[in-house]
Amino acid sequence: MNAAAPDSPAIELSHAELEHLLAGVEQDLTDFLSLAVHWAAEQLPGQYAGPVAAALGRLFAPAN
Secondary structure, eight states: OTTTTTTTTOOOOOOOHHHHHHHHHHHHHHHHHHHHHHHHHHSSHHHHHHHHHHHHHTTTTOOO
8 A cells, every 4th residue: 555646545434433443452452461461470580570561561551
């Protein structure tokens, strides 16, 4: 897709559809974070699991 090209296809979404899609993305990322934190706790030595979980939390924290 090339937005600069005059014949580029466009995707049209209503505000409600976009909100629904974004809510799904947010839930998927929340679920991924939960799984990743659990994985870190199970697979990494104790002193690394906490910092890795904290770093992932910062990556997925909402922007202000």
